[in-house]
Amino acid sequence: MNTHTINHNALTHLIEAGAVAKAKANAEGDTWTLTITAGETDKIVMAKNSGKARVWRKLDTLAKYLLDIGLGNFEINLSDYDPTKKSLRRPDSANTLKKTHEAHKSFQKQKEDKLVETTSRLSPSLAIKTQTPTPEFTNNTDRAIQTAKERWEERRAKILQKEDPRAK
Structure with a gap:
């Protein structure tokens, strides 16, 4: 047949x-x-x-x-039945997940390397973490996000300075 x-x-x-x-x-x-x-x-x-x-x-x-x-x-x-021979559930997905996990770990490492701790004039406990701007932006959305983060950090620093009387 x-x-x-x-x-x-x-x-x-x-x-x-x-x-x-x-x-x-x-x-x-x-x-x-x-x-x-x-x-x-x-x-x-x-x-x-x-x-x-x-x-x-x-x-x-x-x-x-x-x-x-x-x-x-x-x-x-049942000629080829063997319950001891365990098959992989989804070998294609397993490999994809492994690659994704490795890429995520690499991305996290790069992100941690870019973080720079800057100390405020306030106390060390109020240190602000800011991300160093990178010259290579992938698109305008990344630039807008980076600008928004920087503005937020500036506002936060001003608020913290107003709240702490020792800052003056």
Whole structure:
């Protein structure tokens, strides 16, 4: 038999037309894939965006999916079932999250390096932290934010000087 792929929408249309001869859940380690037989062709149900076979972590979830789309019975192929072989949940997402975390740590480090502590004429406990202006702004929004921060720091310093009688 030829093996092809099928997506969820096409599968539901085949089921509505009564063209599905059988459905088979195939074990792959501790996960499950689904193969549909329509006519003389086996069709592997594909994931929406990845272009790979859709994977279910539990057989119960696969059974519920089949009931929801209108199939009441299916075969189970246990030849490759191995509950000790744990699959990665989302290796693509795991790598993306690792890269994002590293980029965030790098950004935080750069941000900490740019902070300069300036001491006020008041007491050291009232020291104000200001960010040193950087010449390379990515866009006008960054400039506006930087200007607003600087103005706020100036106003804050004036307010603190008015409140502390020792400042005069």
